[in-house]
Amino acid sequence: MLSFRSGVSNYVSCETWLSRWGETNLCFHEVPLTSSPHPVKIISYEGSTYKTDFWEGQGREFEDRTERLALRQLLPASGHTLIEVGAGFGRLADLYQGYQRVILVDYSTTLLSEAREHLGHDARYMYVAANVYHLPFVDHVADVVVMIRVAHHLAAVDLALAEIYRVMQGGRPFIMEFANKRHLKAIVRYALGKQPWSPFDPFPYEFVPLNFDFHPSWMRQQLMAAGFRVERELAISHFRLPALKRRIPPQWLARLDNALAGPGAWLKLSPSVLTKNVALKPPTSPAGFLRCPACGSQRLVADGSQHTCQECGRSWPIRDGIFDFRYPRPEDAP
Ligand SMILES: C[S@@+](CC[C@H](N)C(=O)[O-])C[C@H]1O[C@@H](n2cnc3c(N)ncnc32)[C@H](O)[C@@H]1O
Numbered sequence: 001m002l003s004f005r006s007g008v009s010n011y012v013s014c015e016t017w018l019s020r021w022g023e024t025n026l027c028f029h030e031v032p033l034t035s036s037p038h039p040v041k042i043i044s045y046e047g048s049t050y051k052t053d054f055w056e057g058q059g060r061e062f063e064d065r066t067e068r069l070a071l072r073q074l075l076p077a078s079g080h081t082l083i084e085v086g087a088g089f090g091r092l093a094d095l096y097q098g099y100q101r102v103i104l105v106d107y108s109t110t111l112l113s114e115a116r117e118h119l120g121h122d123a124r125y126m127y128v129a130a131n132v133y134h135l136p137f138v139d140h141v142a143d144v145v146v147m148i149r150v151a152h153h154l155a156a157v158d159l160a161l162a163e164i165y166r167v168m169q170g171g172r173p174f175i176m177e178f179a180n181k182r183h184l185k186a187i188v189r190y191a192l193g194k195q196p197w198s199p200f201d202p203f204p205y206e207f208v209p210l211n212f213d214f215h216p217s218w219m220r221q222q223l224m225a226a227g228f229r230v231e232r233e234l235a236i237s238h239f240r241l242p243a244l245k246r247r248i249p250p251q252w253l254a255r256l257d258n259a260l261a262g263p264g265a266w267l268k269l270s271p272s273v274l275t276k277n278v279a280l281k282p283p284t285s286p287a288g289f290l291r292c293p294a295c296g297s298q299r300l301v302a303d304g305s306q307h308t309c310q311e312c313g314r315s316w317p318i319r320d321g322i323f324d325f326r327y328p329r330p331e332d333a334p
Contacts, residue, residue, distance in 0.1 A: 039334045040133055040156040043210045045108035046330060051089045062245050063237055064091070065254035067148060067177070067274075070234045070261055071095055074175050074276040079143040085132050085164065086150030090115030093125065099144075103137075105130050112322050120321065127322045131333075132160045134293040136316070136325035137167045141286040144173055148274075151178040152212050157204075157219070161226035170281035174228060177274045180235075181205050181213035184269040216268045219275070228277035235264035237272040292316075293327040 055064065071092060078098030087093065087104035088111045096102045104119075105128045106112050112127045119125045130136050132147075133156065145164050154160050164174055182199040189195035197205055204212040220230050238260055239245070239253050264270055290307065291298045297311030307316040307323070317324045328334070 039328065040159060041210060041334045042107060042131060042133075042155075043153045044330070044333070045088070045106070045111055047110050048108060050111060051091075051114055055091065059242075059245060061250035062253045062257075063240060065250055066236050066257045066261075067272075068092065068095060069254055069258040070236045070274045071146070071148070071175065073234065073258075073261075074173070074232060074274060075146070076144060076173065081142050082144045082146065083137070083142045083167065085135075085145060085147040086153075087112075087115060088149075090119055090125075092146070092148060093119055100124060101126065103128055103142075105132070105135070107131055107326060109319075109322055109324065113320065116321050128325060129322055130293060130325045131327055133163055134327040135163050135167050136290050136293040136323075136327075138286050138288045138291050138298060139166055140169050140284045141289060142168050142172070144175070146175045148175075148177040151176060151214065151219075153210055154212070155210060157214075157222050158226065161222055161228070165227045165279055165281075168279040168281075169286075170279055170283040172279055172283075173231070174277045174279060175274065176223075176277065177236075177272055178219050179213045180268055180271055180273050181215055182268065183271040184238075185271070186213075187269070216273055219273075223275065223277050227280050229280055230275055231278050232276040233265040233268070234261035234274045235268050235270040235272075236261050236274055238264060238270045240271055290323075290325075293325045 054060065072095060075095065080099065081101045081103065082096050082099040083103045083105060084092070084096070085105050087106050088108070090104055093102065093104060093115065102124050103126045104112060104115050107129065109129045112129055116127050128136065132150070132154070145168055147164070151157060168174060181204075186195060186199040190197070190199055200215075202215045202218045204214050204218065206212050223230055236257060238257050244253065265273070288298050290300055292300060292309040292312060292314060294314050295309060295312040297309055299310035300307040300316075301310060302318075304318070306318055308314070309316070
């Protein structure tokens with residue numbers, strides 16, 4: 001299991017809040033950007049049936065609806081270039097109608113193919129197989145970046161945030177969802193002795209390999225260290241409870257959840273949190289669009305079936321409408 005404690009140098013911030021023991025003072029360690037191991041392990045959804053295994057007919061209409069309501073609240077209605085990182089099969093892509101160019105990025109070509117199956121008629125969408133740690137875009141290219149249900153797979157959140165910050169326009173929003181370890185159920189289970197790990201420990205909890213829950217204050221700290229200002233937070237999915245979901249129609253439950261999302265963000269007792277974060281850097285026009293994810297060179301030559309980097313000589317295939325810029329290549333991925 002990955003330890004985020006390595007390289008701890010000093011305490012940088014303390015927060016006070018009310019916990020079940022009364023007022024608790026919690027301090028956070030400084031986690032240097034270089035704390036993550038290299039190469040970073042990544043999860044594979046290649047060949048995955050995520051769409052049908054997790055969403056379609058799986059009783060998750062409430063979760064889908066509440067995420068959409070929250071995303072609508074945070075997302076600017078229109079813009080030029082939106083990048084969704086870890087877009088999967090494009091579940092949320094219909095929310096990006098107001099954007100001139102929508103780039104769906106995912107490490108899984110299986111899921112991107114599914115996205116293309118239902119969105120392929122719309123020329124505004126582009127499908128890019130890539131690793132969030134090595135995005136194949138030049139600096140400042142994105143007006144907006146969205147990342148939902150992906151952070152929980154990231155072993156090196158700091159490196160992913162640094163890469164997202166790099167490709168963003170200054171002053172523009174990055175909307176990210178993350179799994180909250182300090183949710184009400186975890187607190188109650190811990191208090192009753194039914195859960196060994198503390199939801200108050202600030203460090204990520206890896207509940208199964210490459211699946212992490214995060215403390216909201218730890219995540220806020222990572223965002224700030226990467227150069228973002230956390231502008232808004234929404235606590236969502238309070239009612240992710242089978243008994244409630246069985247009894248109350250998902251559209252009602254999602255509306256109720258959405259009404260709680262803003263006020264609930266003060267306590268953040270929900271299993272999921274959405275944040276809107278502004279990239280703190282001057283607005284700068286991007287010089288180009290794509291770059292080699294391995295060496296960073298913009299000297300890419302396209303011939304219809306691939307891009308070839310004139311700097312490092314690597315080739316990046318284009319297959320069935322998907323630009324394959326995965327680095328490391330799946331066969332070399334840790
Ligand atoms: C739980 S799914 C969520 C998909 C989509 N965001 C949604 O909410 O329906 C996680 C997605 O993140 C992608 N992913 C995980 N690690 C990644 C990485 N290092 N780079 C790019 N995509 C990644 C997976 O391939 C998968 O499609």
